[in-house]
Amino acid sequence: MTAVAVDRPAAPSLLALTAVELRKMTDTRAGRWLLASVVLIGAALVGVVLFAVPRAELTMEELFGAATSGAFILLPVVGVLSVASEWSQRTALSTFTLVPRRERVVAAKLAAASVLTAVFWAVSSALAWAGRALAEALDRTDAGWGLPPRLAASALLLMLLGTLGGVAFGMLFPSPPLAIVLLFALPIVWGILGETVSALNDVAGWLDTGRTGEPFMDPGARLTGEAWARLAVSQAVWLGAPLLLGHLRVVRREVT
Amino acid sequence: MIEVDALTKRYGEVAAVADVSFRCEPGTVTGFLGPNGAGKSTTLRMICGLTPPTSGAARVLGVPYRRIANPGRHVGVMLDASAQHPGRTGRETLRLAARLLGVDAGRAEEMLRRVGLPENAGRRRVGGYSLGMRQRLGIAQALLGDPRVLILDEPANGLDPEGIHWMRTLLRDFADRGGTVLLSSHLLREVEAVADRFVVIARGRVVAQGAKDDLLAARAETLVRAPEPDALRAALAAAGLPARRAGRDGFRVRADAEKVGRAAAEAGVALRELRPAGDGGLEELFLSLTAPSKDPGGPERERPEEREEDAS
Numbered sequence: 001m002t003a004v005a006v007d008r009p010a011a012p013s014l015l016a017l018t019a020v021e022l023r024k025m026t027d028t029r030a031g032r033w034l035l036a037s038v039v040l041i042g043a044a045l046v047g048v049v050l051f052a053v054p055r056a057e058l059t060m061e062e063l064f065g066a067a068t069s070g071a072f073i074l075l076p077v078v079g080v081l082s083v084a085s086e087w088s089q090r091t092a093l094s095t096f097t098l099v100p101r102r103e104r105v106v107a108a109k110l111a112a113a114s115v116l117t118a119v120f121w122a123v124s125s126a127l128a129w130a131g132r133a134l135a136e137a138l139d140r141t142d143a144g145w146g147l148p149p150r151l152a153a154s155a156l157l158l159m160l161l162g163t164l165g166g167v168a169f170g171m172l173f174p175s176p177p178l179a180i181v182l183l184f185a186l187p188i189v190w191g192i193l194g195e196t197v198s199a200l201n202d203v204a205g206w207l208d209t210g211r212t213g214e215p216f217m218d219p220g221a222r223l224t225g226e227a228w229a230r231l232a233v234s235q236a237v238w239l240g241a242p243l244l245l246g247h248l249r250v251v252r253r254e255v256t
Numbered sequence: 257m258i259e260v261d262a263l264t265k266r267y268g269e270v271a272a273v274a275d276v277s278f279r280c281e282p283g284t285v286t287g288f289l290g291p292n293g294a295g296k297s298t299t300l301r302m303i304c305g306l307t308p309p310t311s312g313a314a315r316v317l318g319v320p321y322r323r324i325a326n327p328g329r330h331v332g333v334m335l336d337a338s339a340q341h342p343g344r345t346g347r348e349t350l351r352l353a354a355r356l357l358g359v360d361a362g363r364a365e366e367m368l369r370r371v372g373l374p375e376n377a378g379r380r381r382v383g384g385y386s387l388g389m390r391q392r393l394g395i396a397q398a399l400l401g402d403p404r405v406l407i408l409d410e411p412a413n414g415l416d417p418e419g420i421h422w423m424r425t426l427l428r429d430f431a432d433r434g435g436t437v438l439l440s441s442h443l444l445r446e447v448e449a450v451a452d453r454f455v456v457i458a459r460g461r462v463v464a465q466g467a468k469d470d471l472l473a474a475r476a477e478t479l480v481r482a483p484e485p486d487a488l489r490a491a492l493a494a495a496g497l498p499a500r501r502a503g504r505d506g507f508r509v510r511a512d513a514e515k516v517g518r519a520a521a522e523a524g525v526a527l528r529e530l531r532p533a534g535d536g537g538l539e540e541l542f543l544s545l546t547a548p549s550k551d552p553g554g555p556e557r558e559r560p561e562e563r564e565e566d567a568s
Contacts, residue, residue, distance in 0.1 A: 008325065010326060016358070023355075024352065094353070255301070
């Protein structure tokens with residue numbers, strides 16, 4: 001056949017693809033509002049803690065919990081939209097025309113979602129400390145400035161799992177509203193079932209991500225091997241399986 | 257160079273594309289013609305590796321599209337001008353593509369100018385663009401990687417006459433510099449002036465293909481008028497030329513002007529007018545080729561409902 005060098009120039013590196021995906025998460029009006037909301041919700045809840053929580057309970061842990069709530073709630077939505085909007089806005093057509101190896105796009109989206117999570121985890125932490133400084137100025141607290149490293153690390157881990165779960169749901173359910181509703185509704189329904197149906201209670205202890213994550217966010221709880229096992233099993237179901245099936249779906253799907 | 261070899265796509269029982277084969281050579285513009293729903297877009301998506309074919313294969317520059325390492329640097333593709341994120345500006349859309357292609361960001365600005373999108377349009381969100389502006393943005397993205405092959409689906413949709421003229425000039429120039437162009441359209445007159453080859457598809461099947469002149473020659477008609485039409489009719493019949501009445505004193509003859517002139521001269525018939533009919537011969541050909549199948553055993557396809565949709 002013709003001696004055309006179709007191997008050159010090289011395909012974009014994973015780093016370049018990740019940078020592009022990060023930019024795609026932040027360069028639309030919807031994306032910017034979503035990310036601004038992450039910070040605004042965190043700041044608002046820090047304000048609530050500052051004025052509504054009794055002096056004795058106004059600790060760094062409390063402020064950190066409030067500051068990270070925006071990221072915990074909304075970053076999974078950012079994850080969903082990073083994939084699902086490719087289908088709903090039909091940008092998949094040019095994305096996969098320019099990068100035919102779709103698994104590389106998926107990898108870049110997961111990497112970009114991880115970077116974004118780390119950034120907003122850091123921003124949330126900064127918010128918590130800003131709240132602590134404000135509490136000092138307003139003379140509302142006697143607690144220290146320290147943030148337990150285990151709490152900070154656990155928050156990063158759970159936040160990351162949540163955002164990646166969003167990406168996985170976005171791959172599995174290409175309609176953004178459907179993916180977002182299922183992402184939030186399924187664990188809630190499952191959680192209620194686990195609480196109310198006694199037969200499911202034991203199972204829920206292994207499959208309800210809300211319950212398996214609890215000991216990690218509780219500075220008093222011991223992180224036993226079993227706690228890790230419960231987290232791993234629940235995440236295998238809510239993150240691992242959707243990720244695997246969603247990936248297959250994205251790679252095989254006809255792009256129209 | 258594009259090679260399409262017996263591409264077939266079935267959705268359940270329905271064959272959207274059946275056994276489609278053609279080639280596009282460097283230096284040519286191929287018009288891929290057919291009514292809406294004929295299978296043009298499905299074929300183009302199969303060429304670009306977006307739709308897996310049921311059977312058959314397509315190669316671009318000698319390899320399957322998905323084997324090209326950085327396809328945007330070799331093949332410029334625009335399959336749907338509307339498929340851009342409405343919340344992104346035109347400039348940002350091109351800059352993202354430039355990052356993927358590994359070309360300089362300045363190339364994005366250059367392409368905006370090249371396709372005639374003014375400075376302030378580049379800063380606006382694509383959601384506010386007219387279809388014509390989206391087409392220009394799509395062309396800009398297709399040209400971004402300085403490709404040798406262009407694959408465009410309905411690029412003239414939504415363009416005004418000036419835009420269509422601009423597009424023709426651009427594609428002709430691209431092919432004249434050795435590029436390969438494949439563009440689809442459901443409106444013959446949009447591509448008639450620029451394409452040198454046609455592939456006509458109807459109900460998923462290729463119904464005609466070849467150089468424009470060859471396709472036309474097979475159907476070329478001559479218009480001839482004479483003061484004594486009955487004598488002319490006899491002369492044409494004697495020469496074995498198929499003719500049908502056109503107007504009070506003339507005929508349309510399925511032969512070139514020279515044959516008709518000789519037939520008249522041999523019979524000593526004076527003529528009033530002798531010229532190639534030339535009026536919509538290709539249009540007539542297109543319509544006859546893509547008309548719904550009367551053969552009940554033929555492939556069933558949904559009938560195009562809006563033949564003149566988005567006519568510009």
